[in-house]
Amino acid sequence: MDLGHWVMKSNTTAEAVDLESMPGHCIRRLQQIAVAVFLQETESHGMTPVQYSALQGVMNAPGIDQRSLARSIGLDTSTIGSVIDRLEVRGLVSRNASPTDKRVRMLTLTPMGREALEAVIPSMLQAQERMLDPLTKPERAEFMRMLRILVVANNELSRAPGEV
Template identity: 70%
Template sequence: MPATAIDLDTLPGHHIRRLHQIAVAVFLQETEDHGITPVQFAALQAVANTPGLDQRSLAARIGLDTSTLANVVDRLETRGWMQRNASPEDKRVRLLTLTHEGEQLLAGVLPDMQRAQERILAPLPKAERKEFMRMLRTLVDANNELSRAPSTSQ
């Protein structure tokens, strides 16, 4: 093996990238009837959890840069699932709420999203799933500031 050869199988980043690809694929398979992406789901769920959230806070909560988040919100608004409302305190700030259609979509997609999460964890014995999630959160929390868009949901 050449001196510069590295076994990709020993690199956590390689496996994390692959797991991300798999997680997105499984999510899209399970939710295909709804036509929603994982990022759109995260945005909708965060706004459902905190109605009236502003766009900057939403971006920070789900770990997206503000320009990407603006594009996501544009798509959600175009589809009639989310709406922007001017803040009474500052007309430049847009507060986000789900429309009735957005609430219905979210309620309908939740079982499919849960099934996707279960499929992702299915190869692990049930006794190890909580520990895996604990370790995953530890890695994300400890490395959050290294992200191009650190999350404030820690």
């Protein structure tokens, strides 16, 4: 792909640029669409994509600390605190002090959290299907393969690098 048409022609003059040809613009739009579809499909559960990721992350690693959870789902440590606050208020996760470091908070799903996670999974999976609906099965696999390449290759550029 020729990227030259994205660059200003001189230091002082900007040229008209087709936003739809810019990967950053399309990725941002796709993120907006992904969130909208997720929220539509999971509306009855009152869960955001980030809350779902946090619950699933705790389910995958019971007793995980907040910092490790943030890293595992690609969130910054200041954001994960408020996400866990909301999940704790709803009775979905519990925080417990680490036996080795009282400053570290270990996370576990409550029985209600496990039920909420199990209840939202069919809607979450339906959202994933809807997002990829315009693609054929082979295109879906190729899109996901290329998406993972971009995420892994650019992970360290993120303000909150995830575990890849």
